[in-house]
Amino acid sequence: MNLSQQVIQYILSGLTTGSIYSLIGLGFAIIFNSTGIINFAQGEFVMLGGMLTFFFITVVKLPLLVAILFAILISTLVGVTFERLAIRPLRKATPLNLVIITIGASILIRGLAMMIWGKDTHSLPMFSGNDPIFVSGATILPQHLWILGITLLVIIINKLYFYHSISGKAMRACSYNRSAASLVGIDVKRMVFFSFAISSAMGSVAGIIAAPLTMTSYDVGIMLGLKGFCAAIIGGMSSGMGTVLGGILLGVLESLGAGLISSGYKDAIAFIILLLILFIRPQGIFRKAETERV
Amino acid sequence: MLSMTRTLFVALLITAQATIVLAAAPPIKIGALFAVTGPASFLGEPERNTAQMVVDEINQSGGIKGRMLLLITYDTQGDATRAVQAATRLIKEDKVVAIIGPSTTGDTMAIIPLVEKSQIPLISCAAGIKITEPVKPWVFKTAQNDSLAVAKIYEHLVKRKITKISILTVSDSFGSSGREQLKNQAAKYGIQILSDDTYGPKDTDMTPQLTKIRTNQSQALICWGTNPGPALIARNAKQLGLKLPLYMSHGVSSKKFIDLAGDAAEGIILPSGRVLVADILPNSDKQKKSLLSYVKDYQKHYKAEGDHFGGHAWDAVMLLKSAISKSGENPASIRGQLEKTKNFYGIGGIFNYSPADHSGLGKDAFVLVEVKGKDWKLVP
Known part of the structure; x- marks a missing residue:
């Protein structure tokens, strides 16, 4: 196997991990844009997606597709309940307080998951087949195609929603200027509610499509949440292509770094990128600097 | 927290039983430190379960020469600072005669100076080679060296x-x-x-x-x-x-x-360790009896398969039991007796301690197994 085939393998692996990071990152960005807070419980929705699917398949014995739908539904319910109980009553709180509340919520959700489902790791069945597919010297599994396909689909739906539907446009209005949006008659509170629903649904989808490859346990949300956060930072917290590209860039760099430089630096690569971007281009690498309006 | 309350509850029950049945002799206190929660919980949880199960069984069958055992367990969470605090508490407040655990090498190394100074025998369930090399008079271990x-x-x-x-x-x-x-x-x-x-x-x-x-x-x-x-x-x-x-x-x-x-x-x-393949070992295997009884008991109590790691705690409690029944409950005599242990057929292997060897196991403590048809097969 020559170097170019190796590199293709690294890039393909990176693309799939990167897609997962993108989906999680989008969840961060959508909530950030509508509320101005960073929801550190985002990773827990990823965990809930995987664990709930596992629960519905093995304990309730539902077919895969039904289990997935239920898992997304329940994760979304958890997301909006969290908004109703912890975020909405505190609308006057500073963003810092709200961020701390999200950290608290993530610890709570993780703790409950551990009590309910235990500390074991679980694996989900592949969506279709287990036989490797050869792509010019590299190998991928059908599940990789599912991940890429579903991520693409979610991104397209996301784009259509934000640019071609009334509530999507209203949410974008909120992200530009919340008080102006409420002056023209947009129900900002409802938009915040929607953003939590969309983000938690997206997070759970990421968790579900990744679980057959990466397995799942009560604590997968921590690392995946942080990586998704990196993706959103690279993308400048945009709820569009910026974050998607950020996630993919992160995934590919991690994989190339582990393969070509040293596997010991894999996580370091993600966090070095995060720090560099926060220092040099805090607005993200795909976004022009905005002039501060005073 | 839960485990502590449970241990205390069990402890109370046992004390109550002991007072009713014997109306005199206080129980022999044994300390246990396991990483029941935290990153090493895959070690600590089966170890805690096993230790409690074995102690309960010893008590049900009349204790050691009529004396009940009382197991006092603390969770170290795999954190060396907590391990030291818990060990201090076991020695100073609970006044135990011996300690089993901790689950990890880090925790064990942290409490070694303390047990050496207080002269309390320690049977560690961690695998690190530096625990018993060089030999420390009061420190033994049951887990096989890496x-x-x-x-x-x-x-x-x-x-x-x-x-x-x-x-x-x-x-x-x-x-x-x-x-x-x-x-x-x-x-x-x-x-x-x-x-x-x-x-x-x-x-x-x-x-x-x-x-x-x-x-x-x-x-x-x-x-x-x-x-x-x-x-x-x-x-x-x-x-x-x-x-x-x-x-x-x-x-x-x-x-x-x-x-x-x-x-x-x-x-x-x-x-x-042999515990994984207990049922397919040849009948001539000297550990087979201990292994099968451990696997069966664990299945009965916890509805899960007894594993390799729980076995370390089984060995620790049983070694202690045999030392106490031969020499009494004085820490110094327990230590001396442990060092004389010969041909103890445990879960981890056949233990032979000596003043120069406090890990007690040889290469035959491991067998090679291969996964075949979703099960383990012995590799000859």
């Missing part, structure tokens, strides 16, 4: 005439101790390590490392880690069509590994 597991794998490689290997180890204390042993012993067996890679305990994709290994001239891959990493590696290797024989560590010697890795587990070889 070096024995490595030796077992290397002997098998030599038998298959494999000389070039790659290693892939997890970047935590278990992995780095294995990595150290793999590198130290390679030369002795004429083995050359072509690539030495690591992965994080929470990593979700190891194909980059495996792609790199695929391109070098390795004849086998040794992976050192605990679930779920090695299961992912097995699956990734299958995805990449890696044809190398794959060896794992005893860190994955439980059915859980086969569940997680699925088809990809087939053909993987690893060293394990």
Whole structure:
């Protein structure tokens, strides 16, 4: 196997991990844009997606597709309940307080998951087949195609929603200027509610499509949440292509770094990128600097 | 917290029973430190369960010469500071006669100065070689040294005439101790390590490392880690069509590994304590009786398979029991008696302590097993 085939393998692996990071990152960005807070419980929705699917398949014995739908539904319910109980009553709180509340919520959700489902790791069945597919010297599994396909689909739906539907446009209005949006008659509170629903649904989808490859346990949300956060930072917290590209860039760099430089630096690569971007281009690498309006 | 309340509750019950039945003799107090929660809970939880189960059984069958045992357990959470605090409490407040545990090498090393100074015998359930080398008078251990597991794998490689290997180890204390042993012993067996890679305990994709290994001239891959990493590696290797024989560590010697890795587990070889293959051991095996009774009891109490790690606690409690019944409950005489232990057929192996050896096990404490048809088979 020559170097170019190796590199293709690294890039393909990176693309799939990167897609997962993108989906999680989008969840961060959508909530950030509508509320101005960073929801550190985002990773827990990823965990809930995987664990709930596992629960519905093995304990309730539902077919895969039904289990997935239920898992997304329940994760979304958890997301909006969290908004109703912890975020909405505190609308006057500073963003810092709200961020701390999200950290608290993530610890709570993780703790409950551990009590309910235990500390074991679980694996989900592949969506279709287990036989490797050869792509010019590299190998991928059908599940990789599912991940890429579903991520693409979610991104397209996301784009259509934000640019071609009334509530999507209203949410974008909120992200530009919340008080102006409420002056023209947009129900900002409802938009915040929607953003939590969309983000938690997206997070759970990421968790579900990744679980057959990466397995799942009560604590997968921590690392995946942080990586998704990196993706959103690279993308400048945009709820569009910026974050998607950020996630993919992160995934590919991690994989190339582990393969070509040293596997010991894999996580370091993600966090070095995060720090560099926060220092040099805090607005993200795909976004022009905005002039501060005073 | 829960475990502590439960232990206290059980302790109360036992004390109550003891007072009713014997109306006089106070129980013999034994301390236990396990990492029941935290990153090492895969060790601490079965160990705590096993220790409690064994002590209950001893008490039900009349205790030691009519005296009940009282097990006082604290959770170290795999944190050395907590381990020291808990050990101090066991010695100063609870006034135990001996301590079993802790579960990890880090916790054990942290409390060694304390038990040495207070002259309380300690039977550690951790595997690190430095716990008993050099020998410390009051410290014993039941877990097999990592070096024995490595030796077992290397002997098998030599038998298959494999000389070039790659290693892939997890970047935590278990992995780095294995990595150290793999590198130290390679030369002795004429083995050359072509690539030495690591992965994080929470990593979700190891194909980059495996792609790199695929391109070098390795004849086998040794992976050192605990679930779920090695299961992912097995699956990734299958995805990449890696044809190398794959060896794992005893860190994955439980059915859980086969569940997680699925088809990809087939053909993987690893060293394990005999407990994993208790039912297929030949009847002449001297440990078979202890092993079968442990597996059966654990199944009955906890509805789960008794594993390798719980076995360390079984050995610790039983060694202590036999020392106390021979020499009484004075810490110094327990220590002296432990050191005289000969041919104790435990779960981890056959223990032979001596003043120069406080780990007590030989290479035969491990057997090689292979995954075949979703089950373990002995490798001759």
